[in-house]
Amino acid sequence: MMRIAKFLKFEAFFVVARYSWEQEKAVVYLNPEFAKKAGIKSDDVVLITKGERSLKFRAKLLETAPENGGLIPNSIFANYLLDFQNFKKFNAYVEIVEGEESKAEEVIRRITEKK
Amino acid sequence: MICTGCSCLCEDIEIQDSKILNACEKGYKHISRFKESKAKNRVYGKEVDLDKAIESAVEILKSAKSPAIYGLDTTTVEAQRIAVKIAEKLNGYIDDNSSFCLGEFVEAILRKKIPSATLDEVRDYAYVLVYWGTNPYHSIPRHMSKFTYYPRGKKRNRGYDEDRFLVVIDVRRSETAKLAKKNAKFIKVEDDLELVDSFERALEGKAPKYDVAEIAREMKKADFNAIFGGLGLKYGLRGNYEKFFSFLNKANKFAPLYFIPAGFHSNMRGFNETLFEEVGEVNKFSFIEKRSDPNFSFPELLKNKKIDVALIVGTDPMSSLPFDVSEKLYEIKKVVLDPRETFTAKNAEVSISSAFSGIECGGEMVRSDGVRVKLEPIEKAEIDDVYILRRILEGL
Numbered sequence: 261m262m263r264i265a266k267f268l269k270f271e272a273f274f275v276v277a278r279y280s281w282e283q284e285k286a287v288v289y290l291n292p293e294f295a296k297k298a299g300i301k302s303d304d305v306v307l308i309t310k311g312e313r314s315l316k317f318r319a320k321l322l323e324t325a326p327e328n329g330g331l332i333p334n335s336i337f338a339n340y341l342l343d344f345q346n347f348k349k350f351n352a353y354v355e356i357v358e359g360e361e362s363k364a365e366e367v368i369r370r371i372t373e374k375k
Numbered sequence: 376m377i378c379t380g381c382s383c384l385c386e387d388i389e390i391q392d393s394k395i396l397n398a399c400e401k402g403y404k405h406i407s408r409f410k411e412s413k414a415k416n417r418v419y420g421k422e423v424d425l426d427k428a429i430e431s432a433v434e435i436l437k438s439a440k441s442p443a444i445y446g447l448d449t450t451t452v453e454a455q456r457i458a459v460k461i462a463e464k465l466n467g468y469i470d471d472n473s474s475f476c477l478g479e480f481v482e483a484i485l486r487k488k489i490p491s492a493t494l495d496e497v498r499d500y501a502y503v504l505v506y507w508g509t510n511p512y513h514s515i516p517r518h519m520s521k522f523t524y525y526p527r528g529k530k531r532n533r534g535y536d537e538d539r540f541l542v543v544i545d546v547r548r549s550e551t552a553k554l555a556k557k558n559a560k561f562i563k564v565e566d567d568l569e570l571v572d573s574f575e576r577a578l579e580g581k582a583p584k585y586d587v588a589e590i591a592r593e594m595k596k597a598d599f600n601a602i603f604g605g606l607g608l609k610y611g612l613r614g615n616y617e618k619f620f621s622f623l624n625k626a627n628k629f630a631p632l633y634f635i636p637a638g639f640h641s642n643m644r645g646f647n648e649t650l651f652e653e654v655g656e657v658n659k660f661s662f663i664e665k666r667s668d669p670n671f672s673f674p675e676l677l678k679n680k681k682i683d684v685a686l687i688v689g690t691d692p693m694s695s696l697p698f699d700v701s702e703k704l705y706e707i708k709k710v711v712l713d714p715r716e717t718f719t720a721k722n723a724e725v726s727i728s729s730a731f732s733g734i735e736c737g738g739e740m741v742r743s744d745g746v747r748v749k750l751e752p753i754e755k756a757e758i759d760d761v762y763i764l765r766r767i768l769e770g771l
Contacts, residue, residue, distance in 0.1 A: 276548055278638065280513040313698065324700060326547040336718065338693040343697045344475065344674065348610045364694075368718050371693065371702045 263299060267354040269338040269355040270298045272329030274308070276348050279333035280343045286315060288339040289322035298354065305361055309331075310341045310352035318361040329354075339365075376751045379641040379733030380405030381521070382743035388755055399516035406734060412716045414728040425605035425727070425758060432686070432710040432725045433770030439708070442467040448640035448692035451750065453739025454760035455642070455649040457768055458688060464668070465770050466662050468682065471646045472690060474658045474672035477636040479520035479616045481647040482605055482659065483658040484634070484745070489623045492633035493744045494518075499528035502597030503590065505542040506637070508607020509765065512550035514638035515743075519551075523603070530599075537576040540593045544570065545607060553661055560756050567611030571622045578629045593632040635744050640690075641733070645741035677703040684708045686767075689729075689761060691717035712763055727763055730756035 262341060274293065279289075288308060291302060304319045314336055324333040329351075332338040342350055378385045380402035388406070395406050411728050414745040416428040436442055444462045447455050448471050462469035473481060477647030485490040494767035497504070506524050513620040519525055531538040537670040541559035543552040547562065549667070552726070562585060564570050584682040594600045602623070610686040612619055636644070647657040654660055656667035659675075673692070677681045677700050687709055693701045694717065709723040720726040735748040735770065736759035741747050 277510060277549075324547060324549050324553070329549070334695075339695060339701070340698045343699055347697070348606055355495065357394070361553075364718070368693065368722070371698065371705050 263350045263356070264301075266356045267281050268299065269353050272298075273326050273351055274329050274336045275326050275331050276283065276334055276342060276350075277331055279331065284335070284364070286335075286363070287320055288330045289320050290315040291325040291327050292321045292323060293327060294325075294329055295319065295321055298355060300354070304356050305359055306354050307357040308341065308354050310350060312370045313341055314360045315367070316339055316357060316359060317335050328357060336364050336367050337362065340370070362371045376406075376741075376753055377468055377733055377748055378406060378635070379404040379731070379740065379750065380645065382637075382639050383515050383517055384640055384641060384740055384742045384748050385517055385521060386748060398682060401513075401516055403523055409714070409731045409734045413635065413719050414713050414716045414726055415725075416728050417726040419724055424569055424708055427679050428725055428727045429763065429766050429770065432727060433492060434722060435462075435684055435710055436465060436686060436767065436771060439465065439467070441682045442684040443673060443676055443682045444469045444686045444688070444691065445689040446471060447646050448472050448643040449689040449732060450642065450760045451732050451736070451740060452642070452645045452649055452747075453738045454688070454732075454764055457651070457761060457764040458686075459650060459653050461686065461764065461768050461771065462660075463662050467636050468659075468661050468671050468673075468676055469650065469672040470509050470659045470671065471643060471674075472640060472695075473643050473647055475644060475674060476606065477609060477638050478658045479609065480634065480636040481644055482651075482753075483616070483620055485651050485657065486637075489620050490627060490631075490633050491635055491744070492520035492599075493746055494635065494742070495709040496599070496748070497601050497633075497635070498526050498531075499602045500530045500766065501528075501633075502531070502538070503540045503542060503594045503600035505544065505600070506551055506604055507604050508564075508609065508611055509543065509605025509637045510549040510551050511603070511637065514605065516738055518603070518637065522588065524554075524602070527677065529556075540590075540597075541746035542590055560725060562587065564611065566607060569645040570619060576624050580625055591629075593630060594626070596630075597739075600630055602630045602632065602634050604634060605636075605638045620736075629680070638742060639743065642740040644745060645739070648741055648745070674700045677707070682707060684710070686710045686712070686722070687719055688712045689732075691715075691719045692720060693717070693719040712760055728758070729763055730759040732760070735759065736761070
């Protein structure tokens with residue numbers, strides 16, 4: 261069945277925090293209410309875009325995530341999107357996409373290709 | 376043994392029949408995985424023996440025009456002291472993660488600008504416990520059970536729901552915030568500076584913007600209260616640390632209120648104290664200019680292209696710094712000492728495999744509250760940070 265949410269992009273508030281369970285994969289923990297509003301289900305792959313940078317994350321649902329967005333564990337993935345002006349929290353766009361979540365090697369490639 | 380998984384440095388970890396007892400999930404992972412993905416000695420991508428790796432590290436550092444030493448928050452005080460000597464010998468910069476973590480708070484404590492206490496004192500005496508911009512559930516998982524909220528102390532022996540008043544301040548209802556039920560309060564903060572104002576007003580008996588009057592009343596009832604501040608507080612203050620320090624000192628006219636930084640690498644405070652003892656500054660120090668400056672923080676040095684070589688010890692800046700900084704890091708020469716094969720180690724000109732402090736080697740670390748502990752390793756590696764750094768220093 262066609263999912264209309266696949267064609268929508270939502271502005272969301274993200275918190276970057278230490279998170280014990282998943283720091284090695286690109287995972288975003290979305291607030292269940294926000295995810296419902298945005299038509300995002302657990303295990304969907306979402307593209308998070310902040311300014312000129314974007315990465316794909318595997319979406320999970322978490323009640324303790326901020327109401328109007330989600331939580332990204334402190335990781336190479338979060339650090340790719342943020343800067344020191346927005347080190348612990350930032351606004352970004354989120355949308356459902358096809359494919360798999362981004363890998364750490366992909367971020368490293370983007371860093372090293374800029375040389 | 377002592378767990379070096381975070382700045383709590385829990386001293387009651389036991390290893391029995393290969394089982395790790397008493398550790399939190401974070402500590403368990405830290406201890407149980409220490410043999411996984413060990414770093415290799417490499418020079419320009421080619422595996423070499425230790426002597427060759429150290430020799431190449433010395434060559435690169437000797438040829439540097441403007442070197443920096445960075446990291447050091449997961450290594451021992453003994454290694455940190457040698458690293459300071461190397462930075463001095465090189466006339467270089469030295470910095471750690473505290474320059475963008477909780478360094479300002481540790482500095483204020485060391486300079487006696489704000490009152491602080493030990494976690495053992497908190498356990499015995501503290502009534503109002505404020506977690507501000509930190510979620511210990513994930514960052515320092517045994518903080519509340521071992522030191523602050525749950526344990527019964529000398530003067531606090533009736534249990535947490537009677538003898539403690541828990542306050543959680545966060546931008547979201549975190550796992551810790553969910554504990555704020557009976558004798559407790561959760562404040563969802565949007566502006567930390569306004570919240571500081573509110574606390575000041577409430578203590579003075581004026582109407583605050585945030586609903587903190589009850590907290591102020593509870594603080595005034597007690598002879599020992601504590602704030603544990605994390606990165607959420609640091610970044611929420613937007614650089615206005617003095618305002619927060621002033622509030623802490625004003626609050627102490629109404630009720631004793633102590634501050635302890637919460638949630639950082641195992642020996643970040645050790646680095647701050649070591650550098651403070653040596654040069655009178657806690658971080659971002661230049662041995663050429665003999666002073667500390669915001670522009671001498673490792674990220675700023677990289678962004679402003681002020682350094683050409685970095686000696687990186689026990690940290691993975693390629694992974695932990697924002698992209699616009701890590702891409703600059705890739706442009707300079709890197710010598711990395713780490714027990715783990717990090718992204719930075721993989722992309723370094725020289726990578727030297729070291730030992731996990733507290734697991735494979737001993738030494739001293741400093742807990743988040745300033746208490747010094749002697750590590751009790753379960754194995755004894757021949758090659759550790761102290762050995763490698765000493766040889767580098769000798770080579771220079």
